[in-house]
Amino acid sequence: MSNRKMSWAAALRDLKSDRKQRHDVREERLKTTAGLRGAPALPLSAWRGRSGRRYVVGVHPIVGFEADEGAEAVCIAVGRDKDGIAELISAVSGLDAGTLQRWTAKARSKGATEVHVHRLAENTAERAAIVSDLKPAA
DSSP, rough: HHHHHHHHHHHHHHHHHHHHSOSSSOOOOOOOOGGGOOOOOOOOOEEOOSSEEEEEEEEESSSOOOHHHHHSSSEEEEOOTTOOOOOEEEEEEEHHHHHHHHHHHHHHHHOOEEEEEEOOOOOHHHHHHHHHHSSSSO
16 A cells, blocks of 8 residues: 555646547547347447537548438548547538538548548538537637
8 A cells, every 4th residue: 555645736636637638529439238138339439529518429441431421410530540549530510512521532532541420410500510619729
C-alpha cells in the first residue's frame, strides 16, 4: 500500500489541463456487444460537439453508402489514424443523391473511410445546429 501524499489542487489542475488537451469535437466510442439470441452488434458510436452535446451515430463504410441512408440525417465523414483515433473530415445534412456522390468523393480524397449517420434530429433546423456544433473551432 502506498503512503504517497497527493495535493488535491495539483490533481484537479492536471485533470483540467487534460480536458483542454482533448479536441473540442471528438468521437466517444460506445461499448456494444452481440445482441440477444446471436444477433450481431449494431455498429454504433457517438460524437461530442463543442457544446458538450452527445450525438449517437450509426457507422457505415463510405464505399457503397447510399443516398437514402443520409436523407433527413446528419452525415459525418470520418477517417482513422493508425491507432484507430477518429478524425472528423466533414459534417453535412440534407444530402440528395448527386450531392452525396460529390461529398463522399471529396471526403474520400481527404482520407475518409467511414460515414457516421445521426438520425435523431427531428427537422432541418436541428440538423443544421448539429452540423454547426460538430465543426471544430477555427
